[in-house]
Amino acid sequence: MHLAARLRREALATDERRLLVLAGAAERTRERAGDALAAADFDPTATTYLGPGQPLECESIAPDHSHELLGTTRAAVVVDCHERCEPNALGRVAGTVAGGGLLVVLVPPLADWPDRRDRFDETLAVPPFDLNAVTGNVHRWLAETFRAHPGVAVVDVDSNTVESDGRTEPAPTLTGSSTPDGASTREVGDSGQAFPGRAYEACLTADQRDVLGAFERLREAGTALVVEANRGRGKSSVAGLAAAALAVEETDILVTAPSYRSASELFARAAELLSDCGALTDSDQSERPRRLETAGGAVRFCDPVEAVTLPGDPDRVFVDEAAALPVGLLGSLLAADGLAFTTTIHGYEGTGRGFTVRFREHLAESRHDVSDAGLTEPVRYAAGDPVEVWSFRALALDARPPVAQLVADATPDSVSYRQFSPEDLLADESLLREVFGLLVLAHYRTEPNDLARLLDAPNVTVHALLADGHPVSVALLAREGGLSASTRAEMYEGGTVRGNLLPDLLSSQLRDEAAGQAVGHRVLRIATHRAARSRGLGSLLLERLREHCTGDWLGVGFGATPRLVAFWRANGFRAVHLATSRDERSGEHSALMLDPLTEHGESLHERHARWFCRRLPGTLGDELSTLDPDVVRGVCRAIDVTPALDLTALEWRLVAGIPHGAATHATAPRAVRRLAFRHLVAPEPDTLSAREERLLVARALQCRPSETVAGDLSYRSARTCMRAFGDAVETLAVTYGSETARRELERLR
Numbered sequence: 001m002h003l004a005a006r007l008r009r010e011a012l013a014t015d016e017r018r019l020l021v022l023a024g025a026a027e028r029t030r031e032r033a034g035d036a037l038a039a040a041d042f043d044p045t046a047t048t049y050l051g052p053g054q055p056l057e058c059e060s061i062a063p064d065h066s067h068e069l070l071g072t073t074r075a076a077v078v079v080d081c082h083e084r085c086e087p088n089a090l091g092r093v094a095g096t097v098a099g100g101g102l103l104v105v106l107v108p109p110l111a112d113w114p115d116r117r118d119r120f121d122e123t124l125a126v127p128p129f130d131l132n133a134v135t136g137n138v139h140r141w142l143a144e145t146f147r148a149h150p151g152v153a154v155v156d157v158d159s160n161t162v163e164s165d166g167r168t169e170p171a172p173t174l175t176g177s178s179t180p181d182g183a184s185t186r187e188v189g190d191s192g193q194a195f196p197g198r199a200y201e202a203c204l205t206a207d208q209r210d211v212l213g214a215f216e217r218l219r220e221a222g223t224a225l226v227v228e229a230n231r232g233r234g235k236s237s238v239a240g241l242a243a244a245a246l247a248v249e250e251t252d253i254l255v256t257a258p259s260y261r262s263a264s265e266l267f268a269r270a271a272e273l274l275s276d277c278g279a280l281t282d283s284d285q286s287e288r289p290r291r292l293e294t295a296g297g298a299v300r301f302c303d304p305v306e307a308v309t310l311p312g313d314p315d316r317v318f319v320d321e322a323a324a325l326p327v328g329l330l331g332s333l334l335a336a337d338g339l340a341f342t343t344t345i346h347g348y349e350g351t352g353r354g355f356t357v358r359f360r361e362h363l364a365e366s367r368h369d370v371s372d373a374g375l376t377e378p379v380r381y382a383a384g385d386p387v388e389v390w391s392f393r394a395l396a397l398d399a400r401p402p403v404a405q406l407v408a409d410a411t412p413d414s415v416s417y418r419q420f421s422p423e424d425l426l427a428d429e430s431l432l433r434e435v436f437g438l439l440v441l442a443h444y445r446t447e448p449n450d451l452a453r454l455l456d457a458p459n460v461t462v463h464a465l466l467a468d469g470h471p472v473s474v475a476l477l478a479r480e481g482g483l484s485a486s487t488r489a490e491m492y493e494g495g496t497v498r499g500n501l502l503p504d505l506l507s508s509q510l511r512d513e514a515a516g517q518a519v520g521h522r523v524l525r526i527a528t529h530r531a532a533r534s535r536g537l538g539s540l541l542l543e544r545l546r547e548h549c550t551g552d553w554l555g556v557g558f559g560a561t562p563r564l565v566a567f568w569r570a571n572g573f574r575a576v577h578l579a580t581s582r583d584e585r586s587g588e589h590s591a592l593m594l595d596p597l598t599e600h601g602e603s604l605h606e607r608h609a610r611w612f613c614r615r616l617p618g619t620l621g622d623e624l625s626t627l628d629p630d631v632v633r634g635v636c637r638a639i640d641v642t643p644a645l646d647l648t649a650l651e652w653r654l655v656a657g658i659p660h661g662a663a664t665h666a667t668a669p670r671a672v673r674r675l676a677f678r679h680l681v682a683p684e685p686d687t688l689s690a691r692e693e694r695l696l697v698a699r700a701l702q703c704r705p706s707e708t709v710a711g712d713l714s715y716r717s718a719r720t721c722m723r724a725f726g727d728a729v730e731t732l733a734v735t736y737g738s739e740t741a742r743r744e745l746e747r748l749r
Contacts, residue, residue, distance in 0.1 A: 051080025071262030095231025126499025151386020232380030240269030250296030328587030559588030
């Protein structure tokens with residue numbers, strides 16, 4: 001294919017990439033892709049095909065394994081979108097192609113594509129909707145961006161017609177230098193640098209040298225560094241140089257990443273520098289070594305699951321492609337003496353923005369002195385690269401909320417409510433980017449696939465409060481329930497029904513086959529602009545949703561934190577479930593809360609609130625024994641049922657004996673647990689302090705050892721802690737106790 005050869009020549013001449021779209025029958029596009037790669041003289045060993053089967057003479061990866069390419073560099077990547085066009089996968093692989101390379105995308109005929117449905121579309125067709133209800137807006141949008149962007153060639157292989165040749169107009173070279181004249185703020189040979197001069201000489205850009213200088217802080221214990229950059233800026237390379245430099249100083253570096261392949265660039269740079277410095281004493285002798293040794297240090301790789309145990313007690317831990325790892329796993333690594341995290345922005349690396357939105361909070365609260373660094377100048381390809389420009393626009397990778405000045409004065413009295421259709425958003429790209437950008441920056445799970453849900457999913461609706469036409473608060477709702485008897489029976493027997501999280505969980509796990517009968521709307525996302533928070537705008541938007549949404553209930557599921565539980569409780573939602581295991585992405589235990597809107601919704605809520613009230617005390621002493629007591633307090637407050645306090649006369653006498661030593665907690669654990677739970681769910685005002693409630697949660701409900709509780713709650717000793725515990729029990733016995741309890745307390749005083 002002469003076009004492919006010309007595209008590659010242009011790409012090599014400018015150190016940019018080019019995008020080649022081959023549209024037509026599936027087999028014909030695959031054949032032409034092989035021809036294009038051969039004509040452009042690509043090395044098959046540096047080429048990857050992402051799609052079904054192995055139609056090309058190169059590496060093949062199944063569509064659902066696109067994450068394996070994270071952190072890698074390829075000369076060419078072919079993405080087959082015939083059977084499955086997944087925005088997440090396109091976003092992941094687009095950044096792996098190096099300057100001078102091609103991204104080849106295989107699609108059905110562009111004119112027909114919006115009317116065709118694929119396996120990704122099937123994931124959007126949630127019951128009771130079928131595949132015919134899924135729109136083709138994303139396919140139409142991608143086709144429009146293919147035709148509109150320079151550097152994107154489009155070929156109709158069925159008619160052998162070149163619709164667009166992908167030519168680009170000459171433009172001034174863009175530089176991403178960190179200083180106006182392109183000089184680094186840290187020059188090679190700077191007398192203040194601690195790392196070897198060869199490490200700085202190996203840097204390709206000014207800001208790489210600056211970031212390498214920031215890594216020098218890790219020579220001190222108790223430090224952490226976060227390096228954020230777009231794809232192709234060389235963050236893994238500079239991390240490898242830093243790891244090698246530290247290893248020369250006899251530091252043991254443990255490296256982890258979603259896979260070794262993701263960290264291969266880090267190890268390649270580390271091995272080169274150690275060899276150049278004559279410091280490499282040993283490695284595992286493989287083509288892709290997982291362990292590099294110096295006289296007293298090492299750079300070694302561990303899979304994430306093993307890395308959380310900090311095997312070998314490493315001096316420092318480097319986490320490459322950190323945003324692709326679960327938040328809970330990242331939190332386990334904070335026990336290390338020093339850490340470095342490199343992560344991609346504008347990439348949504350499989351876990352959305354979990355690292356930025358959720359994990360950074362944990363990191364800030366850790367014992368580490370945290371600093372930040374960033375890379376802006378591309379090294380994998382030239383600045384202004386057409387493929388990067390296309391991918392950012394097509395997948396909204398760089399979508400941002402309105403600038404703060406536009407919404408800073410927004411108040412509940414000045415904003416207007418509106419529900420947007422997909423057609424509304426596509427007709428105003430600026431609005432679409434502001435809506436999606438607000439969701440991206442405010443929520444850790446927003447990713448390119450959510451753009452498809454927003455535009456194509458038949459069960460999802462978009463709602464917003466607007467300030468002078470700009471979104472200041474946005475919510476995504478998903479219709480759930482209203483399921484047929486056969487679908488409800490399938491869920492009850494353990495079958496997974498897509499897109500019906502609340503009915504599914506209430507049916508399958510909590511054994512309520514009727515849970516899927518009522519129709520509800522689950523709040524998938526709700527986000528308020530940072531410049532206008534704490535003004536009641538989120539609460540106002542929820543109130544508007546109640547007014548405009550038909551259905552029996554509103555619901556929400558989220559990673560439970562004290563702040564979030566309090567927000568939803570304050571807005572009328574009540575707890576019906578708390579997951580016993582932590583969510584892999586948020587690192588939190590998920591809470592489910594309902595706000596009933598009709599009699600059917602009230603019936604669903606009431607029975608599950610009662611069941612939740614019965615089972616929660618037992619799980620708190622078992623699977624939830626390590627849960628933050630403040631989360632427990634918040635969830636208990638959000639239960640809309642008052643638990644019965646049916647203690648026997650003997651149990652009341654035992655409870656009354658605890659404060660004065662006539663009895664012990666060990667003789668009456670059930671009675672104290674029920675008393676504490678009764679107070680936490682429906683407290684009398686001004687009964688106990690927050691610290692006393694935390695003490696009751698940890699000791700009476702979670703059954704933690706008194707020594708552990710004393711340390712966690714900053715009591716001077718276990719004895720002091722248990723004395724405070726006895727005082728709290730006495731207060732509860734006076735407030736909620738029977739006449740028997742009061743007489744016994746009076747007698748023992």
